Amino acid sequence: MDAAQVLLVVMWVGVTLYALLAGADFGGGIWDLLAGRSRAGMPQRRLIEHSIGPVWEANHVWLIFVIVVLWTGFPPVFAAVMSTLYIPLTLAALGIIARGAAFAFRKASTELWQQRLFGAAFATSSVLTPFFLGAVAGAVASGRVPPGLAAGDLLRSWLNPTSLLGGVLAVAVCAYLAAVYLCDDAVRAGSPELAGRFRHRALATGLVVGAVALGGISVIRWDAPRLFDGLTHRALALVVAGAVLGLLSLVLLWRRHYLSVRVTAALAVAAVVWGWPLAQYPVMLHPSLTVDEAAAVPAVLHATLLVLAVGALLVLPSMAWLFVLQRRSLHDPGAHG
Amino acid sequence: MTGLVALAGPAGAADLAAARMQMALSLGWHIVLACFGVGMPALLLSAEWRAIRTGDDALLRLARQWAKVAGVLFAVGAVSGTILSFEMGLLWPGLMGTYGQVIGLPFALEGIAFFVEAIFIGAYLYAWDRLPPRVHLLSGVPVLVAGVASAFFVVTANAWMNQPVGFVMENGRVTQVAPWRAMFNPATPPQTLHMIVAAFMVAGFGTASVYAVAMLRGRRDRYHRLGFMIPFTMAAVFAPIQIFLGDYAAKFLAERQPTKLAAAEGLFRTGPNAPLSLGGFVADGRLRYAVEIPSGLSLLVGHSPSTVVQGLDRVPVADRPPVTPVHLAFDTMVGMGSLLFLLAAWYAFAWWRRRDLPRSRWFLRFAALSGVAAVLALETGWIVTEVGRQPWVVYGRLRTLDAVNPAPGLWAGAVIVALVYVFLTVATVYVLRRMAGAPREQEPAPRAAAYAPQEPE
Numbered sequence: 001m002d003a004a005q006v007l008l009v010v011m012w013v014g015v016t017l018y019a020l021l022a023g024a025d026f027g028g029g030i031w032d033l034l035a036g037r038s039r040a041g042m043p044q045r046r047l048i049e050h051s052i053g054p055v056w057e058a059n060h061v062w063l064i065f066v067i068v069v070l071w072t073g074f075p076p077v078f079a080a081v082m083s084t085l086y087i088p089l090t091l092a093a094l095g096i097i098a099r100g101a102a103f104a105f106r107k108a109s110t111e112l113w114q115q116r117l118f119g120a121a122f123a124t125s126s127v128l129t130p131f132f133l134g135a136v137a138g139a140v141a142s143g144r145v146p147p148g149l150a151a152g153d154l155l156r157s158w159l160n161p162t163s164l165l166g167g168v169l170a171v172a173v174c175a176y177l178a179a180v181y182l183c184d185d186a187v188r189a190g191s192p193e194l195a196g197r198f199r200h201r202a203l204a205t206g207l208v209v210g211a212v213a214l215g216g217i218s219v220i221r222w223d224a225p226r227l228f229d230g231l232t233h234r235a236l237a238l239v240v241a242g243a244v245l246g247l248l249s250l251v252l253l254w255r256r257h258y259l260s261v262r263v264t265a266a267l268a269v270a271a272v273v274w275g276w277p278l279a280q281y282p283v284m285l286h287p288s289l290t291v292d293e294a295a296a297v298p299a300v301l302h303a304t305l306l307v308l309a310v311g312a313l314l315v316l317p318s319m320a321w322l323f324v325l326q327r328r329s330l331h332d333p334g335a336h337g
Numbered sequence: 338m339t340g341l342v343a344l345a346g347p348a349g350a351a352d353l354a355a356a357r358m359q360m361a362l363s364l365g366w367h368i369v370l371a372c373f374g375v376g377m378p379a380l381l382l383s384a385e386w387r388a389i390r391t392g393d394d395a396l397l398r399l400a401r402q403w404a405k406v407a408g409v410l411f412a413v414g415a416v417s418g419t420i421l422s423f424e425m426g427l428l429w430p431g432l433m434g435t436y437g438q439v440i441g442l443p444f445a446l447e448g449i450a451f452f453v454e455a456i457f458i459g460a461y462l463y464a465w466d467r468l469p470p471r472v473h474l475l476s477g478v479p480v481l482v483a484g485v486a487s488a489f490f491v492v493t494a495n496a497w498m499n500q501p502v503g504f505v506m507e508n509g510r511v512t513q514v515a516p517w518r519a520m521f522n523p524a525t526p527p528q529t530l531h532m533i534v535a536a537f538m539v540a541g542f543g544t545a546s547v548y549a550v551a552m553l554r555g556r557r558d559r560y561h562r563l564g565f566m567i568p569f570t571m572a573a574v575f576a577p578i579q580i581f582l583g584d585y586a587a588k589f590l591a592e593r594q595p596t597k598l599a600a601a602e603g604l605f606r607t608g609p610n611a612p613l614s615l616g617g618f619v620a621d622g623r624l625r626y627a628v629e630i631p632s633g634l635s636l637l638v639g640h641s642p643s644t645v646v647q648g649l650d651r652v653p654v655a656d657r658p659p660v661t662p663v664h665l666a667f668d669t670m671v672g673m674g675s676l677l678f679l680l681a682a683w684y685a686f687a688w689w690r691r692r693d694l695p696r697s698r699w700f701l702r703f704a705a706l707s708g709v710a711a712v713l714a715l716e717t718g719w720i721v722t723e724v725g726r727q728p729w730v731v732y733g734r735l736r737t738l739d740a741v742n743p744a745p746g747l748w749a750g751a752v753i754v755a756l757v758y759v760f761l762t763v764a765t766v767y768v769l770r771r772m773a774g775a776p777r778e779q780e781p782a783p784r785a786a787a788y789a790p791q792e793p794e
């Protein structure tokens with residue numbers, strides 16, 4: 001592998017972690033939205049808040065990481081994607097502002113109406129942000145973002161069947177991941193009854209994700225034949241793995257193996273996330289901008305990789321420590337007083 | 338590839354203006370939060386450290402209160418920063434498509450600093466009672482270090498826009514990039530030092546202001562006194578240093594970006610005996626109604642009246658920045674910096690004589706305004722830097738006009754973003770004010786206190 005490929009892989013690890021970690025945080029917001037009336041929904045909201053609270057900011061940094069690596073390592077791709085898709089990306093950015101700010105404000109506010117207002121903003125933006133990010137992914141994957149500044153169609157690039165599919169799938173996957181993680185978190189927090197509720201939801205959303213994905217195959221076949229071709233040939237193994245792991249997760253959920261389903265569900269999503277670049281490699285932007293052409297000069301790639309390697313030594317152990325603290329905090333009954 | 342980027346052509350004038358306004362608004366907003374992100378951890382840690390050493394309850398309550406406030410400010414700072422990294426591409430793809438790789442390194446480093454910061458702030462805020470006090474205190478140290486580091490990294494990127502080095506341009510393509518050299522460009526030392534000190538001043542004076550207001554209203558207990566003195570002392574220490582650094586920055590400009598200094602000083606004619614002009618505005622190609630100190634600028638730049646200072650007459654009109662706003666912004670920054678220095682000196686004098694705060698109510702009144710003054714200096718300083726660099730986004734290399742996103746309709750996005758920031762400002766101020774009321778009203782039972790930083794009830 002040359003430096004550009006390594007950096008691409010590193011960036012995609014960032015995308016995957018963003019999807020798995022921040023995706024679940026978004027999903028938590030979705031379940032917050034659906035938790036029901038203020039009083040009745042309180043225990044669920046509290047659990048969601050406790051499992052998101054300490055980690056969301058760190059999870060969110062993966063997005064910044066991806067953006068920065070993209071503009072450093074593959075600047076023409078960054079410029080093309082940002083300029084053509086500036087409408088959905090602006091909307092996603094607004095969702096990110098509303099979400100982070102409202103989450104912090106809700107925690108700090110004391111009156112019910114404020115908590116409701118900020119809670120509603122938090123929850124709504126938790127749906128909209130993944131939707132627009134998914135639509136952006138669909139736009140790039142279906143080859144509607146050509147190289148150049150704002151060279152693609154400003155509206156049709158993201159208002160199309162594949163983008164719609166991407167958006168819906170992203171929202172459903174977020175909800176699914178969150179429900180799966182929350183089952184486990186609820187057990188840890190000593191609340192099997194809540195775990196049971198999230199189990200039902202995880203099963204239901206799992207089925208929805210499966211259905212959307214199956215239906216999506218025909219959408220992609222018709223709307224983005226190049227992507228379909230890649231997914232059914234080079235990336236076929238990953239697609240199949242994703243499907244198998246997804247089914248396995250449903251079985252595990254059914255049998256209440258909450259910890260192992262955490263792993264299989266995450267792997268299923270990761271398989272699909274990796275299927276996409278594998279399907280279109282080495283092309284980054286259709287028709288013909290390849291990884292090699294888009295990549296920064298070697299000196300930059302090497303410096304960036306060096307910095308990221310050193311950074312990983314600092315960040316990964318600290319992050320593991322944070323997750324341990326967070327799980328312990330779920331255990332601690334005092335935290336719910 | 339970048340050839341394609343150049344082909345797309347410029348956007349309309351309204352879109353360019355909108356993009357600039359949006360960028361300035363987002364940056365001007367973020368920078369205030371970022372300053373608290375850099376400075377608050379220092380306050381928190383010193384209060385907590387003293388509290389652990391002395392067992393002083395007022396200090397512990399202060400540390401808890403500041404932690405709660407920092408939690409909100411960090412969250413809002415993080416999201417406003419995320420918007421910025423989007424906007425670098427949404428608004429300025431012409432800059433990022435061509436030069437993204439040259440300034441990528443500091444941003445990658447900054448990303449690592451953000452990770453460290455976000456991880457440890459999460460641990461610090463949520464694990465107050467799950468960690469032994471000393472371990473908890475230690476978990477705050479990386480937050481401080483990472484905050485300062487991220488300010489350093491991001492300002493090196495801005496410094497590069499002022500002193501673009503470390504690459505070669507061939508046929509519209511960037512080659513031979515030397516990323517470390519680009520990062521450690523000539524403008525890096527003056528700008529980063531000046532900015533980091535500004536951050537500590539803004540956070541220090543800003544926090545002290547809140548307690549100065551409370552003391553003026555008669556709450557002069559130990560809690561409020563300490564709440565005033567810890568941040569005010571920190572800021573007061575930095576105030577004189579900042580004057581030196583500002584002078585350093587100005588001398589740097591005289592050598593490396595004379596056009597910006599000329600705009601900041603409203604100097605049109607090149608020559609010796611350049612005056613120092615205060616106030617005034619530009620009409621008919623010269624500065625009017627300014628108070629002039631003869632040879633003042635020559636003296637400041639070269640310590641001699643015969644020092645030749647370059648004026649705006651050396652650059653074509655099309656390459657000049659808008660002079661009036663830059664000049665007035667510069668005067669405001671220097672004015673605020675000098676006033677804050679005097680206030681700090683007053684405090685130091687009283688402390689030296691009597692080991693106490695100055696007795697005059699006027700001291701507290703000025704101190705109550707010091708936070709606003711520091712923010713004003715911060716914002717106007719950035720106006721000098723950014724507007725003074727115009728019409729270039731990359732000094733001498735890329736015009737702002739050629740960097741902007743050519744897509745139509747940017748102004749609509751700018752309007753929406755402006756509205757969102759208005760709402761965000763109102764909500765942040767409202768929530769912070771509510772929190773300011775909270776600690777005294779509900780003097781907590783020990784149990785409730787233990788979970789104060791994370792429990793809303």
Ligand code: HDD
Nearest residue numbers: 528531532535538583584586587671674714715718719722
């Ligand atoms: C608390 C904030 C604060 C205070 C009191 C001052 N400044 Fe400042 N100044 C800044 C905050 C700031 C800043 C916002 O941080 C800037 C913008 C970019 C930068 O690097 O620092 C800045 C920029 C800046 C520049 C432009 C640097 C460049 O574009 O490269 C000059 C020449 C000065 N300052 C000079 C001064 C002088 C002579 C001061 C004397 C009192 C002073 N500043 C006080």
Ligand code: HEM
Nearest residue numbers: 357360361364365368491492494495719723724729730737
């Ligand atoms: C390291 C940090 C910063 C970076 C990388 C940065 C980058 C940029 C870029 C790319 C532009 C648009 C191009 C241009 O107009 O030249 C811009 C404009 C601007 N920025 Fe900054 N900026 C930074 C910090 C700040 C801060 C903290 C402020 C605070 C107020 C600020 C104020 C402005 C203003 C007022 C403009 C518009 C200038 C004009 O068009 O006249 N900048 N900046």
Ligand code: HEM
Nearest residue numbers: 064370371374375411414415418419421422451484488491
């Ligand atoms: C002089 C200008 C700037 C300074 C001193 C500065 C400093 C900081 C600091 C200290 C933080 C962390 C504190 C907090 O979360 O409140 C932060 C957050 C952030 N900043 Fe800035 N920044 C500046 C400009 C910019 C620019 C131009 C960008 C993007 C292009 C940017 C992107 C970000 C991002 C993405 C975050 C969020 C990180 C997180 O999630 O924790 N900043 N900034």
